[in-house]
Amino acid sequence: MAEFKINHVAIVVPDVDEALKFWRDALGLTLNHVERNEEEAVQIAFLPTGESEVELLAPITEDSGVAKYLAKKGAGLHHLCIEVEHIEAVLSRLVAHQIELINDTPKLRPNGIKYAFVHPKSTGGVLLELYELPK
Amino acid sequence: MAEFKINHVAIVVPDVDEALKFWRDALGLTLNHVERNEEEAVQIAFLPTGESEVELLAPITEDSGVAKYLAKKGAGLHHLCIEVEHIEAVLSRLVAHQIELINDTPKLRPNGIKYAFVHPKSTGGVLLELYELPK
Known part of the structure; x- marks a missing residue:
């Protein structure tokens, strides 16, 4: 396995069904499923694209982080998620390089994925998510 | 081969060497090479990440498209490039769905890659590049 790969590219949109008219119907990507993430107050459509x-991502409340982002910056590319083999080791290396993390230690999703966000001020403007998949 | 895959995610930065301090030195991605693209007036660092x-991308003139983007929007995610098998077929399907293209017909890079950009107004804010690699 490669040490790094792109897990996903997240795009913030006002409405998932409307966005699917482009990404699925016109472009031709396959829709795997749509889920609601109550914790982050977003609806998410997953469209596998190679690996x-x-x-x-569309906000489901008006005061969520994604809703505020959409109101301020408009629809478009939101964050990049890179999958790593050992997230703790990567976070330690980032801290050693004085990189500002949003999550100093990995958080755990119910599906077993460990994740942490790196602050855009340390990446050159990119909200970067790191993933470690369950082994 | 999958019908679609992510070829690259492009990030606009003021300075490639400065940006490499994060993406290569701290995060740990491998730098394949850096090249100057005179036509688009950018310096580009390529960091393979899985497939x-x-x-x-950093501007090398003050009046290039990327320089203007950087001045207006700041550093960050710039465009997403999805690789397709038959770019003409995809462009025809997009036109049939009333999608606005920046390039109605594919352009050709010296390395044999056919490419075309889709206008962000039709994708929900994302500058989308399509690639067909030489067979």
Whole structure:
């Protein structure tokens, strides 16, 4: 396995069904499924693209982080998620390079994925998510 | 081969060497090479990431498209490039869905790659590049 790969590219949109008219119907990507993430107050459509996924995120409340982002910056590319083999080792290396992390230690999703976000001010403007998949 | 895959995610930065301090030195991606693209007036660093690449783009003139983008929007995610098997067929399907293209017909790079850009107004804010690699 490669040490790094792109897990997903997340795109913030006002409405998932409307966005699917382009990404699925016109472009031709396959829709795997749509789920609601109540914790982050978003609806997410997952469209596998090779070993990665395109994810369409739409806010489901008006005061969520994604809703505020959409209101401020408009629809478009939101974050990049890179999969790593050992997330703790990568986070330690980032800290040693004085990189500002949003999550100093990995958080755990119910599906077993460990994740952490790196602050855009340390990446050159990119909200970067790191993933370690369950072994 | 999958019908679609992510070829690259392009990030616009003020300075490639400065950006490499994060993406290569701290995060740990491998730098394949850096090249100057005189036509688009950018310097590009290529960092393979699984079957895809992270590309860092920095303007080399003050009046290039990328320089204007950087001045207006700041550093960050710039465009997404999806590789397709038959670019003409995909462009025809997009036109049939009333999608606005920046390039109605594919352009050809010296390395044999056919490419075309889709206008962000039709994708929900994402500048989308399509690639067909030489067979």
